[in-house]
Amino acid sequence: MKLIDSHTHVQLKQFNPDRDEVIKRALEKEIWMVNVGTTRKDSQAAVDLCDAYPEGVFATIGQHPDEREVFDYDWYVKTGKHAKVVAIGECGLDYFRVEPHLFNEERERQIELFEQHIALAIELEKPLMVHCRDAFSDVxxxxxxxxxxxxxxxxxxxxxxxxxxxxxxxxxxxxxMFTFGGLITFNREFDEILRYIPKERILLETDAPFVAPEPYRGKRNEPSYVIEVARALAGVRKAPFEEVCKQTVQNAKSAFGIK
Incomplete structure (x- = not known):
């Protein structure tokens, strides 16, 4: 493969009209993808896509910290044994939208949920896919x-x-490891950190359907656009594009145990 989109959500409803076309468009460009679960329902949908596509489509399973459904640990253990489930998450902490008067209660709830994901990752011997927003100290x-x-x-x-x-x-x-997406194609605030983190620890993502890169800003994002993130990373690090592709694929394979 040429690139791996290490964090995307093609199972979400935004892709209902043309999901297969989006996936095939990426695979035809030798771009593989990891569809990241945020609820039990869309975690299962991500796994179903793995079964539908024998090569190049992987999944993670988990519950986003904003989601308040009951975390079914036993279901996640069972589903997490699927060979193409490569990580646990999207999990972590997100305090961005928490109302001040609810902060202590919400913080406690999110930390408990995060700890369940960590226990799951330890039991299944799989890495975490961590979401962190306004919560670095606690994470x-x-x-x-x-x-x-x-x-x-x-x-x-x-x-x-x-x-x-x-x-x-x-x-x-x-x-x-760290993923970077469409923001680095138009926001120069990340340039210093992109040069600071060793090349062996950087993965590429789209977070599709969100945060489309240049030149697609304002449109629905998709895995094939990860090539623009690779181009941006190459520019910031002053590295050959092909070298960035090769290195980030190697990193993703190492992170997710992809053969």
Whole structure:
């Protein structure tokens, strides 16, 4: 394959009209994808896509911190044993929309949910796909307590990284990898961190259908657009495009155990 979109959501309703065409468009360009679950229902949908496409389509299963459904641990254990489920998540902490008067209650709920995902990842020996928004201190604290028991080679992937150098260093010390998406094609605030993180720890993502890269801003994102993220990363790091493609594919295969 030429590229791997390490975090996308083609199972979501935005792709109902043309899902197969979107997937085939990516596969024809030698772009593989990891469809990331955010609820039990769309985690199952992501797994179903793995079964529909023998090559190039993988899944993660988990519950986004904003989602309030009951976390069915036993179902996730059973489903997580599927050979093409390559990580646990999207999980983590998101305090962005939490009302101040509900903060303590919501923080406690999200941390408990996150800890269940970590236990699941440890049991299944699979990496975490971590979402963190306005919550780096707590995410670091929760992971630090469990890191010794997490998969040693790549314990987790920090999705859509927007943290500081200090945050990056902590997660590098944990052994994590980092995904970057469409934002780096038009927002120069990430250039310094993109040069700071070692090339062996960077993955590419689209987060489709959200956050389309240039030149597709304002449109529905899709996995085939990950090539624009690769071009942007090559430009920031002043590295050959083909080298970026090769390195990020190697990184994704290592992170997810993809052969």
């Amino acid at each position: 670091k604290s929760v992971i630090k307590k469990q890191i010794a028991d997490m998969p040693a080679e790549v314990p987790g992937i920090l999705h859509f990284f927007t943290g500081t150098k200090e945050d990056a260093k902590t997660f590098l010390d944990f052994g994590f």
